[in-house]
Amino acid sequence: MPRKPIAKFTVEHLQILDEKGKLDAKLDPGLSEKEMVEMYRWMRLARELDERMLKLQRQGRLGTFPPNTGQEAISIPIALRMQEKDWFVGAFRELGGRLVRGEPLTSTLYYYNGWEEGNIQPNKEMRIIPTSVVIGCQIEHAAGLAYAARYKGEDAAAVCFIGDGGTSEGDFHEGLNFAAAWKAPVVYVVQNNQWAISIPRAAQTASQTIAQKGIAFDMPVLQVDGNDPLAVTVAIDEALARARAGEGPSLIEAVTYRLMMHTTADDPTKYRGKEEEDVAWTKEPLIRTRKYLDKKGYWDDAKEEALMAEVKAKVEAAVKEFETEKDWQQDEPFRHVYGTEHANITEQHQDFLANVAREAK
Amino acid sequence: MAKLNMVQAINLALSQEMAKDKDVLLLGQDIGVDGGVFRLTEGLLEKYGKERVIDTPLAESAIIGTSIGMAMAGLKPVCEMQFSGFSYLMMGQFEAHATRMRARTHGQLTVPMVIRMPFGGGVRALEHHSESREILYAHLPGAKVVIPSGPRNARALLVAAIRDPDPVVFMEPKHSYRAFREEVPETEEVMELGKAQVVQEGTDLTLISWGAMMRPTLKAAAEIEKNRGVSIEIIDLLSIAPLDYHTFTTSVQKTGRCVVVQEAPRSFGVSSEVVARINDEAFLYLEAPVGRLTGYDVVTPYFGREKSYLPNAARVSRAIEQTLDY
Numbered sequence: 001m002p003r004k005p006i007a008k009f010t011v012e013h014l015q016i017l018d019e020k021g022k023l024d025a026k027l028d029p030g031l032s033e034k035e036m037v038e039m040y041r042w043m044r045l046a047r048e049l050d051e052r053m054l055k056l057q058r059q060g061r062l063g064t065f066p067p068n069t070g071q072e073a074i075s076i077p078i079a080l081r082m083q084e085k086d087w088f089v090g091a092f093r094e095l096g097g098r099l100v101r102g103e104p105l106t107s108t109l110y111y112y113n114g115w116e117e118g119n120i121q122p123n124k125e126m127r128i129i130p131t132s133v134v135i136g137c138q139i140e141h142a143a144g145l146a147y148a149a150r151y152k153g154e155d156a157a158a159v160c161f162i163g164d165g166g167t168s169e170g171d172f173h174e175g176l177n178f179a180a181a182w183k184a185p186v187v188y189v190v191q192n193n194q195w196a197i198s199i200p201r202a203a204q205t206a207s208q209t210i211a212q213k214g215i216a217f218d219m220p221v222l223q224v225d226g227n228d229p230l231a232v233t234v235a236i237d238e239a240l241a242r243a244r245a246g247e248g249p250s251l252i253e254a255v256t257y258r259l260m261m262h263t264t265a266d267d268p269t270k271y272r273g274k275e276e277e278d279v280a281w282t283k284e285p286l287i288r289t290r291k292y293l294d295k296k297g298y299w300d301d302a303k304e305e306a307l308m309a310e311v312k313a314k315v316e317a318a319v320k321e322f323e324t325e326k327d328w329q330q331d332e333p334f335r336h337v338y339g340t341e342h343a344n345i346t347e348q349h350q351d352f353l354a355n356v357a358r359e360a361k
Numbered sequence: 362m363a364k365l366n367m368v369q370a371i372n373l374a375l376s377q378e379m380a381k382d383k384d385v386l387l388l389g390q391d392i393g394v395d396g397g398v399f400r401l402t403e404g405l406l407e408k409y410g411k412e413r414v415i416d417t418p419l420a421e422s423a424i425i426g427t428s429i430g431m432a433m434a435g436l437k438p439v440c441e442m443q444f445s446g447f448s449y450l451m452m453g454q455f456e457a458h459a460t461r462m463r464a465r466t467h468g469q470l471t472v473p474m475v476i477r478m479p480f481g482g483g484v485r486a487l488e489h490h491s492e493s494r495e496i497l498y499a500h501l502p503g504a505k506v507v508i509p510s511g512p513r514n515a516r517a518l519l520v521a522a523i524r525d526p527d528p529v530v531f532m533e534p535k536h537s538y539r540a541f542r543e544e545v546p547e548t549e550e551v552m553e554l555g556k557a558q559v560v561q562e563g564t565d566l567t568l569i570s571w572g573a574m575m576r577p578t579l580k581a582a583a584e585i586e587k588n589r590g591v592s593i594e595i596i597d598l599l600s601i602a603p604l605d606y607h608t609f610t611t612s613v614q615k616t617g618r619c620v621v622v623q624e625a626p627r628s629f630g631v632s633s634e635v636v637a638r639i640n641d642e643a644f645l646y647l648e649a650p651v652g653r654l655t656g657y658d659v660v661t662p663y664f665g666r667e668k669s670y671l672p673n674a675a676r677v678s679r680a681i682e683q684t685l686d687y
Contacts, residue, residue: 119465137457147427147430332467339526
């Protein structure tokens with residue numbers, strides 16, 4: 001009996017708006033002027049906050065944080081296409097998407113300045129899961145959140161972000177496998193920014209694409225230009241539609257570039273050349289989105305100037321509020337060890353308060 | 362009342378809580394069609410369906426990781442680790458998220474879940490099937506660790522664990538699964554977590570243990586009371602974390618002597634914490650150093666040597682005599 005192929009797979013790449021602002025009109029999802037302008041406004045705001053955070057960090061006014069610059073065209077269009085009941089399950093480079101979901105600008109400032117208060121949302125129903133500092137854990141949480149949504153009969157999905165480095169974790173493979181075995185309504189989005197701290201994409205995995213890793217779990221996959229907000233929009237729309245139709249999980253690989261350092265604690269000149277960064281800067285998402293708006297006649301320099309003034313003012317106001325003294329209590333952690341009272345915690349709480357009081361004298 | 366063994370008592374607790382609350386669901390390897398490798402979940406798939414009795418793919422981290430997601434969404438997952446020896450693969454998820462989510466969000470998101478796992482030696486099993494590693498979980502702030510010692514308290518503690526707002530590691534001494542039966546009432550019985558139980562009052566020595574070690578402990582105490590005419594107070598810890606140290610330090614203040622019996626290796630174990638708490642609260646009442654009978658700090662041997670390494674009633678008796686005679 002001859003050997004015969006029993007399964008064949010392909011991975012598609014989608015780009016609709018290229019770095020020069022050239023549009024493939026046939027593939028254009030046809031977002032309205034209002035939708036496109038809103039998207040661009042969020043991208044500008046996220047970029048402004050990110051740049052301001054870097055200055056604050058360098059001035060010693062903020063702790064270590066992972067900059068987002070260059071990845072605005074992934075989490076922002078995705079968050080804009082999600083529904084209120086959907087779960088937003090981030091890794092840690094989804095600043096724009098978090099803002100779209102309604103997280104206050106100050107939250108990320110509190111979080112990266114060492115305060116758990118940055119994880120507390122204005123209300124629980126916003127369905128934003130806090131950052132998972134441990135890489136990849138959230139992949140499994142998303143499968144569970146999605147299972148719960150279906151179990152409760154909600155018309156809701158989970159959208160989970162991962163970095164290219166995260167796809168090497170065991171939890172990536174276990175999580176995708178569970179999600180697929182359960183046909184859970186979840187969308188996995190890999191922000192492939194080419195670098196996991198100092199490890200380049202080529203050293204991270206021998207796979208030709210990251211998208212193809214989803215095929216092993218029988219998921220529909222798509223690789224998109226992650227700097228193209230239109231391609232990302234099409235990808236998330238398709239994936240969310242499948243999730244809502246009961247067709248299970250999808251994997252989107254969004255190819256982008258980490259223009260800045262991993263976090264403010266490392267120096268990329270140690271492990272990569274400036275030339276590749278220079279090339280990457282010509283492909284970043286805001287330039288092409290602006291070109292698109294200009295060509296459509298939605299935008300001009302006066303509007304740009306007004307927007308820049310607006311986002312700077314918003315960020316300035318957030319920084320001011322962030323630096324306003326808070327009455328947050330040092331003993332807060334004692335209130336949140338357990339949901340029930342125990343002498344062990346109560347007694348140590350008293351001891352802590354006594355120590356703090358003594359030291360305050 | 363029916364006479365049940367621990368396996369049947371745990372099954373009863375699961376079944377009754379599932380009947381009562383449709384947010385309670387089970388996840389684990391082979392727990393559905395097969396009814397679990399110990400037949401502990403037998404019948405539950407038929408009663409509650411595959412959406413609630415989930416035969417998962419084989420991955421401990423993902424069983425816990427997905428359950429954390431379910432719990433954050435308002436469900437109450439009760440997961441089974443087939444054996445505690447396989448549970449370390451989920452330690453990352455448990456430490457990084459299950460135990461921390463409440464503190465991370467100041468209670469906005471919580472992880473009410475139960476992780477059941479058979480543990481401990483004495484059943485002549487393969488490697489990784491005989492260890493007592495309760496301390497690994499007990500050391501984590503935010504985690505609750507519960508160890509029943511018999512069918513009746515297993516049922517009542519598991520009901521409490523399922524209703525608890527926090528992640529609970531529920532460690533089942535598998536040596537006691539079918540070793541004996543007790544009357545277990547059909548009607549609801551709940552025991553409070555974080556509370557030790559004085560199972561016998563006494564005046565001359567406090568004897569502390571938990572889990573499968575309660576049986577040799579009780580046997581040794583009965584013998585010594587008979588032979589020497591002394592009166593021994595016996596405490597079953599039941600909850601390892603949070604630890605109810607007031608119950609045993611108060612007891613030691615009364616008796617002045619204490620022996621702790623632990624199956625796990627000696628160093629950095631629960632018994633070390635018990636001795637430290639007695640030092641804190643009952644030092645001036647002590648007539649003798651606190652005695653400890655524990656396992657050894659060796660890699661758990663295969664079952665060919667198991668019997669000579671496990672604490673037994675004779676060794677407990679000797680430890681009690683040494684403390685009485687000090």
